[in-house]
Amino acid sequence: MAEALVSVTINGRRHALWGEETEVLLTVLRDRLGLTGTKNGCEVGHCGACAVWVDGLPQLACLTLLGSVADRTVTTVEGLAGWWRTLNGNDAYHPLQTAFVDNGAVQCGFCTPGMLMAGAALVRDRPGATAEAVRESLAGHLCRCTGYEQIVRAVLDVAAREEDPA
Amino acid sequence: MSSTAWLRPRTAAEVTMALGLPGARILAGGTDLVPNRTWELDTGTTWVGIGAVPGTREVRCDAAGRWEVGAAVTLAEVLAHPQLGRHYPLWMEAMRAVATPEIRTQATVGGNLCVDTRCRFRNQPPIWRSGLIPCFKSGGDRCYAAPASRLCVAMLVSDSAPVLMAMGAEAAVAGPFARWIALADLYSGDGDRHLTLNPGEWVRAIRLPAKPPLGAFRKWRPRATMDFPEVDVAVSVDCDEEPRVVRIVVSAVGPVPVRATSAETLLESGPWTSERLAEAADRARAAVHPYDNGQLRVWGRQRAVHGLVLDALRQVASAVVEKGAQA
Amino acid sequence: MTVPTAERITAPATRLAGPRIDAWAKVTGQALYADDIRWPNLAYGVLLRSPHAHARIVSMDLEPARRMPGVLAVLAGPGSVAPYGIMPSTQDEHALAVNKVVHVGEPVAAIAAETREAAAAAARAAAVQYAVIKPVLRPGPGKGQVEPVHPEHPQGNLFKQVDLEFGEVEAAFFDSWVREDSFFYQGNNHGAMEPHAAVAYWTPDGQVEIVTSTQTPHYVQRELSRALGIPAYKIRVRASVVGGGFGGKSEAFGHEVAAVLLSRACGRPVKITLTREEVFYTHRGRHPVSMRVRTAWNPAGELQAMDFRSELDGGAYSSYGIATTYYTGALQPVTYRIPAYRFHGERWYTTKPPCGPKRGHGTTQPRALVEIHLDRVARALGLDPLELRRRNLTPPHSITVNQLEVTTSGLAECLDAVEAMSDWRARRLQPEPNRGLGVACSAYLSGAGLPIYWNPLPHSGVRMAVNRDGGVQVFCGLTDIGQGADTVLAVLTAHALGLDPARIRVHTADTGSTPVDLGSYSSRVTMMAGHAVLMAAERMAALVTEAVAARQGVALGEVRREQEGFWGADGVIAWEQAVQWAEAAHGPLTTFGGYTPPPPIGRYKGSGVGPSPTYSFSACVADVSVDPVTGQVAVHRLWVAHDLGQPLHPSLVEGQVRGGVVMGLGEALMEEQAFNPDGRHRGPHFLGYRMPTILDVPPIEVALVGEPDPRGPLGAKEVGQGPLNPVIPAVLNAISAAAGVDLSETPATPDRILRALKTQPQRRTI
Structure with missing residues (x-):
């Protein structure tokens, strides 16, 4: 009775998953679907490395139950570029991915997927966001390598461009 | 991992019934229950969601101007609400202080009020706990934080609880006998069973006063975000009443938020000179006895109470002056 | 005042050197941890x-x-x-x-x-x-202890004791002004995200x-x-x-x-x-260390002698413990000129997770005490803390009392830079209430001079192959742990061969296919693998150039490069063409490079820890406020100057500096690997072990100073560890200036500050 068939769209593809409704999304993504881009840094919501989008909002996959995403859409770092292409009809990567590469926002890269998902939601919802807003939105994401500055720079870079497409 | 059932009843009565199942727990946002299961702290076998019950996801204002917020409304929804922020800035401050943006997207109003108590001798990962003789909250007969105590002293870490208490908010309890209770009456004082709710009862909504008092909130923690409180202080004053109503609530120092009544009495009448504010802070500190079960050292937490209360009182005092000037 | 030689890093970092070669894999979720x-x-x-x-x-x-x-x-x-x-x-x-x-x-x-x-x-x-x-929780002989940690270990719980003495220490103390301070530096964990x-x-x-x-x-x-x-x-x-190492x-x-x-x-x-x-x-993280320092001074504020004692809580196993113990005494004379120096170090077994190397390995703790001590000396002598430091810097191109060879040093420029950036004098003259500035210096090795196990072999080896497709394959045992070592290898190869970095493919960190590189520790990779790859590239360039010269019938010295290719009699010779000529002449093109550091000059027991081809230098100024009511510290800004010789990849350099500074900030303010009386960790998770979030990090201004070092590859020195070290004492000194009380241990959490405010009389002057 605890198991159920859960239908969920992940990175644009529909999956029918049979399993425990209370299994966390993190293990579903990593262990069952092989979507290992979403990282497990602490497994209990203390680090932010496993952030994904659920219906476009950043959530921690280690705290999200499979049953709670039934009939909803999940986007992981693997699907970020695809989401962007569908939206813009081009073949580019998400501008935040490019900005992370160009701004030196990536070091060991383990926090990067979570940072990208939180940052991409921010630049989508709040074009022209201030540095303060960027920092607030990344407050739940630990990074041990960069000192954060280059990540803020990358997000601001894109937030400014999104505000003024010219 | 043992199997956990997840029920999503559609009426309040069904929730009450489901809570009668063995090992039943309310599943609200899951931001506390889920990691507690991951760490094998919570072994509940039936999770009862309440979000499908009518009203639990609603925010509305009654004829008397009191706002009622459903228990399953998320913290992010509260913070984004067009009206609530204007009416209840103090509550907003506490909400913003909770955890992180992602967690606030999931966590709920009811979940934050009822969130399980925490203790440095229990809220630890599995290997850490595996060799310990169980404490009260783990089904045993002792307390590591307070060896002389006959009750669990795990702390209430809800940031909204002290603030809502200071504001004079109420909680709607659903169950066999639905009722409204003052928020202070929600907490039992026993860290193990920290809510006063009877079997089958659950918090359906909260109700905020039409004219909230002026107030201030202080959350003391090591980092600027993410951490649970090591001490929370909420202070409010309602000068429209005579004598004025003062509430000083200190929380995250035990299983229940503490009202510093002696300090409140001092400030109910007479001028709020800096000496008397300091005296009130002294009294508040004397009323509070944190146990050594937080992350920061207990002597620091005890001492912080004084400073935080003083700080909060000063803020309220100047707000009162400002308001008087405007009037 | 302007910053003399500083190149301030401004946003965004220059892209001259190109992005990290693994960045795209990491932003798309393709990188396999x-x-x-x-x-x-x-x-x-x-x-x-x-x-x-x-x-x-x-x-x-x-x-x-x-x-x-x-x-x-x-x-x-x-x-x-x-x-x-x-x-x-x-x-x-x-x-x-x-x-x-x-x-x-x-x-x-x-x-x-x-x-x-x-x-x-x-x-x-x-x-x-x-x-x-009964657990053994403290270093020392231990009263009431039931059983030593390792009963078979001959010295009880004492793992290692070391004593070193250089110069006339007692004589210097005899007729000088002397001050003594002690400090406990709490242990902490690397906290790599992976x-x-x-x-x-x-x-x-x-x-x-x-x-x-x-x-x-x-x-x-x-x-x-x-x-x-x-x-x-x-x-x-x-x-x-x-996904991050930091020594762990x-x-x-x-x-x-x-x-x-x-x-x-x-x-x-x-x-x-x-x-x-x-x-x-x-674990294998930073050792908790109890330290005592005693120094002797002449009236001119010049250091005459230092006596330093450290007691390390090693945890349950040895790990790098011998090296760590020596490191708590090794680098004091590299930062400041110390004519006479005595060091006593001991490391003890305890029943806690084993400590080991963490970024700054063993030098971070003594650096904290020395720099705190210098501030107190300056206070007692009535000197500006910056001035006191300036009077005592180890001169460039000198040999320290403990026989370490210092080549270039930009430490004076580091101090100039942080002084200018922070507007030090003006701020100190007009202090705001509860607000203060603190300064500190540091030095760090650019690669350990000796390997972990004794051997006369190269510390780093590179095998380079150029295929007829014109691509370059570089094989090296180095390991990219997030710092960008693979990228440095590619950048240096491209630079040395005059090629587009896109031609370079690096193969690293595989004992089955790459020559040995000892690993990513002691800030050694750029120094050692850098030299090795430059050597291999130079040899490769010679092979190809010779083939071009032979085909063209010209002298070697007359061959000229044009873009990626060469000038020929009939126009440009593409790189691919040149490579094929070389392969026809020599067979498959493979060259090798290796690097062994210069031999240490010290000949005493323990002289193996501390030598390095060259040293990096850093300075930091912190501006903080302390709330006397809540004990909470607000760090307003950090200024950091670092001498790494010639920067090779600005964006990687910036990442190392900022990351190290923030890690130092965490050690200063919040991180502690502490234990309950039963030996259980106080919180083995990221709520109990608190690392700085983005909201805990203040603006950080970085200046790079110094000159190319003759011993570095293209003049480069290290940047991975050095910038962490000065941050902790700079913050602690600033807290002391702001709050008017001295802390005796790390981290400076609000509870500890409240206790210091309660138990110490508050100083009123700076």
Whole structure:
């Protein structure tokens, strides 16, 4: 009775998953679907490395139950570029991915997927966001390598461009 | 991992019934229950969601101007609400202080009020706990934080609880006998069973006063975000009443938020000179006895109470002056 | 005042050197960290770990675990056939404990199963009985102690004691002004975001394949060889993409040995991934150190002598402990000129997770005390703390009293830079209430002068191959742990061969296919692999140029480069063409490069720790406020200047500086690996062990100063560790200036500050 068939769209593809409704999304993504881009840094919501989008909002996959995403859409770092292409009809990567590469926002890269998902939601919802807003939105994401500055720079870079497409 | 059932009843009565199942727990946002299961702290076998019950996801204002917020409304929804922020800035401050943006997207109003108590001798990962003789909250007969105590002293870490208490908010309890209770009456004082709710009862909504008092909130923690409180202080004053109503609530120092009544009495009448504010802070500190079960050292937490209360009182005092000037 | 030679880093970092070569894989989720790896027929391993800090294993019944569903193999201790450990003289670890356990989380059994959950369930089913012994929680002879940590160790719990003395120490103290201070530096953890993980396969023909999150594949191979009792050539160690190291992944661990043994037992590849809790028990982080410093001064404010004592709490095993112990005394004379110097260090076993190397290895703790001490000296002598430091800097191109050879030093420029950037004088003249400035200096090695095990071989080797397709393949054992070592290798190759970086493909961190590089520790990679790759590239360039000269019938000196190719008699000769001529002449093009540091000049026991080809220098100024009511510290800004010689890749340099500074800030303000009286960690998770969030980090201004160092590759020195060291004392000195009280330990949490404010009289002047 605890198991159920859960239908969920992940990175644009529909999956029918049979399993425990209370299994966390993190293990579903990593262990069952092989979507290992979403990282497990602490497994209990203390680090932010496993952030994904659920219906476009950043959530921690280690705290999200499979049953709670039934009939909803999940986007992981693997699907970020695809989401962007569908939206813009081009073949580019998400501008935040490019900005992370160009701004030196990536070091060991383990926090990067979570940072990208939180940052991409921010630049989508709040074009022209201030540095303060960027920092607030990344407050739940630990990074041990960069000192954060280059990540803020990358997000601001894109937030400014999104505000003024010219 | 043992199997956990997840029920999503559609009426309040069904929730009450489901809570009668063995090992039943309310599943609200899951931001506390889920990691507690991951760490094998919570072994509940039936999770009862309440979000499908009518009203639990609603925010509305009654004829008397009191706002009622459903228990399953998320913290992010509260913070984004067009009206609530204007009416209840103090509550907003506490909400913003909770955890992180992602967690606030999931966590709920009811979940934050009822969130399980925490203790440095229990809220630890599995290997850490595996060799310990169980404490009260783990089904045993002792307390590591307070060896002389006959009750669990795990702390209430809800940031909204002290603030809502200071504001004079109420909680709607659903169950066999639905009722409204003052928020202070929600907490039992026993860290193990920290809510006063009877079997089958659950918090359906909260109700905020039409004219909230002026107030201030202080959350003391090591980092600027993410951490649970090591001490929370909420202070409010309602000068429209005579004598004025003062509430000083200190929380995250035990299983229940503490009202510093002696300090409140001092400030109910007479001028709020800096000496008397300091005296009130002294009294508040004397009323509070944190146990050594937080992350920061207990002597620091005890001492912080004084400073935080003083700080909060000063803020309220100047707000009162400002308001008087405007009037 | 302007910053003399500083190149201030401004946003965004220059892209001249191009982005990191692994950046795209990391932003698209393609990079494979060890736990992301899935080999066919993979099984999952879990370690059963001790819940006690100190206990005798009375009995162990693993039968119930064997009977659990999905279980493939169950192993009891010791697992390893011989004790292993990173330092050849102090090998004291087994993969699985046998008779007793000496820290919470020590592995006692290993289980492989079809899934991780099944293995974990089996671990819970195993029945181990312990007889608990009183834990040993403090260094020192220990009163009332029931049993030493390692009863067979001849000196009780004393792991190592070292004494060094240079110059006329007693004489200097005899007729000088003397001050003494002591300090306790709390231990802390690396907190790499990626927990350790390893995938291992014992192949049917008896070879070992292991992919692991490590900084040192070569040392892991050596240690596995010893632990498994098989020749090293049968073991191929590869580093996965590593999600941060900081010293925490620089030796072999029980889970790596266990993964191999479980694989042998069940005939399938086995993966073990640590939980965050297990990472805190695996540890090897910063040692807690109690320190005392005594210094002698002449009336001109010049340091005459220093007597430094350190007592390290080593935890349960040796790890790098000998080196750490020496490092707490080695670099004091590199920063400041000390005519006479005495050092006494001791490291003790305790029943806590073993300490080891963390960014700044052993130099961070003494640096904190020395710099705090200097501020107090300056206060007593009535000198500006910056001025006192200036009067005592170790001069460039000099030899220290402990026989370390300093080449270039930009420390004076570092001080000038942070003074100018912070507007030091103006701010100090007009202090705001409860607000203060603090300064500190530091020095760090650019690669350890000696390897972990004695040998006369190169510390880094590079094999370079150029194929007829015009691409360049670089093979080197170095390991990119996030700092960008692979990128540096590619950038240097492209630079040396005059090629587009897109032609370069690097193959690293694989003992099965790359020449040895000792690993990513001691800030040695750019220095040593850098030299090695430049040598290989120079030889490759010569081969190709010679072929061009021969074909064109011109003298070697007349061959001219044009873009990627060469000028020829009939126009431009493409690189590909030149390469094919060279291959026709010489056969497949392969060259080698290697690097061995200059021999240390010291000849005393202990002189092996501290020498380096060259040293980096740093200075930091912190501006903080302390709230006297809540004890909370607000760091408004940090200014950091670092001398790394010639920067090779500005964006990587910036990442190293900022990351190190923020890690230092965490150590100063919040991070502590502390334990309860029963030996349990106060919080082996990221709420109990608090690292700075983005909201805890103030604006940080960075200046790079200095000149190219003759010993660095293209003049470069290190940047990975140095910038961390001055931050902690700068922040602590600023807190002292702001609050008017002195702290006697780290971290400066609000509870400790409230206690200091309560127990100490507050100074009123700066």
